[in-house]
Amino acid sequence: MSAPRELPIATNGDVVVVRQQVRSLAAEIGLSLVDQTKIVTAASELARNALVHAGGGRVLIEVLEGGRRPGLRLVFSDDGPGIPDVDQALTEGWSTAGGLGLGLSGSRRLVDEFDLVSAPGEGTRVTVTKWAR
Amino acid sequence: MERVPILKLGDILIVSIQIDLDDQSVLALQEDLADMVVSSGARGVIIDITAVEIVDSFIGRMFSTIAAMTRMLDAETVVVGMRPAVAITLVELGLSLGGVRTALNLEKGVAMLEHVRGAAG
Structure with a gap:
């Protein structure tokens, strides 16, 4: 049982560290190679979102045990400007930062559970979970 | 920031990505x-992502x-060596x-470039 760990997201290098940590835990709990790749890719998108849209943030990485199957939960949070229209932000191709607009909508397809809480001026929190099969 | 080395072999440039790419390295x-395409006059570029765990x-x-x-x-690019898990994840x-040529490995990538140039005369 590993304790939840929090990592900062303040630089491009931090995004790489988040990817590496998520990869190592995903392998540890027995996610398949494809599922490892999916959760690491989602983590990369969400960490970059926090960096680009909010100037940085943090991620809490938690191994979920005790259930039928182990899982990996990642909570990305920032104190940025928040998202005025969450539905719009989740639309494929919608981008405010000149990207491809795949970060949020794409990440949602790569995980088993996806939750986004945000309001203008109150930052953004995205929680994603991937379960071992 | 780490820089990815670019190798020249004849008129092909070969880039083998062996590091965990951060966004600055990507732009660099x-x-x-x-x-290097301009200074070397290369006609083809091969990007080898065999070692890349996520895209x-x-x-x-x-x-x-x-x-x-x-x-x-005036140079064609081929991305080679994509892992199956990476391909599955990219599609999802x-x-x-679109617009990116791919080949399974370096050898097939080189053959593809030769074919493209042959067709172009």
Whole structure:
């Protein structure tokens, strides 16, 4: 049982560290190679979102045990400007930062559970979970 | 920031990505490649991603950008060595890498470039 760990997201290098940590835990709990790749890719998108849209943030990485199957939960949070229209932000191709607009909508397809809480001026929190099969 | 080395073999430039790419390294690679295509007069670029464990939307966009950019500079780009898990994840992410040529490995990538040039006369 590993304790939840929090990592900062303040630089491009931090995004790489988040990817590496998520990869190592995903392998540890027995996610398949494809599922490892999916959760690491989602983590990369969400960490970059926090960096680009909010100037940085943090991620809490938690191994979920005790259930039928182990899982990996990642909570990305920032104190940025928040998202005025969450539905719009989740639309494929919608981008405010000149990207491809795949970060949020794409990440949602790569995980088993996806939750986004945000309001203008109150930052953004995205929680994603991937379960071992 | 780590820089990705670019090797020259005849009129082909070979880039083998062996590091965990951060966004700055991605942008630097695009610029270095554009410079080197022009200075070397290369007609083809091969990007080997055999060692790359994930391709997110930023890295995926780099492939499209490099392919479009080198085409304007009279060189074709082929991405080789994509892992199956990466391909599955890219499709679900919603990135189809339109306009980017791919080949299974370096050898097939070189053959593809020769074929493209042969067809172009």
